[in-house]
Amino acid sequence: MEEEGQVVIRSSTGEEPITQYKVCKLNVVPxxxxxxxxxxxxxxxxxxxxxxxxxxxxxxxxxxxxxxxxxxxxxxxxxxxxxxxxxxxxxxxxxxxxxxxxxxxxxxxxxxxxxxxxxxxxYFGGDGISSVRNKTSVRFIPGVNFRFGWKADYVLPEVIGDLGTGEPLFNMNCGQLQASLDKVEAIFSN
Structure with missing residues (x-):
């Protein structure tokens, strides 16, 4: 059952439909x-x-x-x-x-x-899933910095097709993105 406003991409291979929740997942709780x-x-x-x-x-x-x-x-x-x-x-x-x-x-x-x-x-992962880990620093006022450690795991989109093989002429894997805010640091120095 599809919810109102939900993006659904149907696979030509008969697999379960891909929703926007499976394609992109964000977690902002460190x-x-x-x-x-x-x-x-x-x-x-x-x-x-x-x-x-x-x-x-x-x-x-x-x-x-x-x-x-x-x-x-x-x-x-x-x-x-x-x-x-x-x-x-x-x-x-x-x-x-x-x-x-x-x-x-x-x-x-x-x-x-x-x-x-x-x-x-x-900083980069493997096993078919690529990963980027990074820290971003923001100076709030002199002597107070915030540093955010974040991670993004992704599978790049892929468009494939076949002609004359019995396979679909056009098929698309939308890829995936799972991003999370893993660490928040407040740094006080003088």
């Missing part, structure tokens, strides 16, 4: 909200991050972050008092224009466990 307080102290940036996670884990965190301001220093130190965990992380190191590498070592005092992690990530 999964993470950060409030960051930063202060520069003798060549270091000292910050307190308050993190509020809405999905899938409803968990709130606080972190102390220390990192050098020198551009050739590629590390940061974090302390999470609620989980009693310390970490020393490298900054994201660009390997190519779209590929980053990050490595870190950490210790969780409650579990008496030490371990390391590494991450290789990119």
């Amino acid at each position: 999964k993470e909200i950060f409030v960051k307080f930063r202060k520069e102290v003798e060549g270091y940036r000292v910050g307190v991050n308050l993190e509020f996670h809405t999905a899938p884990y409803k968990e709130d965190l606080a972190r102390l972050v220390i990192k050098p301001l020198a551009p050739n220093q590629r590390w940061k130190f974090t302390y999470d008092p609620w989980h009693r965990e310390v970490r020393l992380l490298s900054k994201k190191i660009p390997i190519t224009k779209f590929l980053n590498f990050q490595v870190g070592v950490g210790h969780r005092f409650q579990l008496l466990a030490t371990g390391w992690k590494w991450k290789l990530n990119t």
Whole structure:
């Protein structure tokens, strides 16, 4: 049953009709909200991050972050008092224009466990679905910035056809777009 005002594209292959809700889906409720307080102290940036996670884990965190301001220093130190965990992380190191590498070592005092992690990530995805992840910064007033982390997963539209093969002369895949606002950060610095 079609609703009034609903866009329906019928497939010539007998598949289920494609609605506008399957073609484009937008989610503007952020999964993470950060409030960051930063202060520069003798060549270091000292910050307190308050993190509020809405999905899938409803968990709130606080972190102390220390990192050098020198551009050739590629590390940061974090302390999470609620989980009693310390970490020393490298900054994201660009390997190519779209590929980053990050490595870190950490210790969780409650579990008496030490371990390391590494991450290789990119702004673009694969598996037939392309993905773009980005952060957009907006300066509100001097000392107050907002940063929005967003993601768009998409499949590009495709028009195909056949002649003399028994297949439809014209067939169209409308593509898909799923966009979401994943993170909102309010950054207060002086």
